[in-house]
Amino acid sequence: MITSAQIKAARALLGMDQRQLAQACGLSVPTIQRMEGSPGNVRGNVESLVRVVEALDAAGVILLSEGMVSDTGGRGVRLKI
Numbered sequence: 001m002i003t004s005a006q007i008k009a010a011r012a013l014l015g016m017d018q019r020q021l022a023q024a025c026g027l028s029v030p031t032i033q034r035m036e037g038s039p040g041n042v043r044g045n046v047e048s049l050v051r052v053v054e055a056l057d058a059a060g061v062i063l064l065s066e067g068m069v070s071d072t073g074g075r076g077v078r079l080k081i
Helices: 004-014 018-025 029-037 046-059
Strands: 061-064 076-079
Touching: 004 018, 004 029, 004 046, 004 061, 004 076, 018 029, 018 046, 029 046, 046 061
Parallel strands: none
Antiparallel strands: 061 076
């Protein structure tokens, strides 16, 4: 699962706007806007969610899910080293 806050934070780390993310994953800007407007976990088409995760990964972001090793715990994002 990915949260709307993670998508926004990942874009911020990358200096990417919604249009650029939409282009990177082959989705429309309104789809990205709906995902980012979702409260909590993003719900929607699984294929679209996978595209977003893959595009962010390819751009250099690691998405931390609940339970992954992290100094402070919880979900988040970080740049790949």
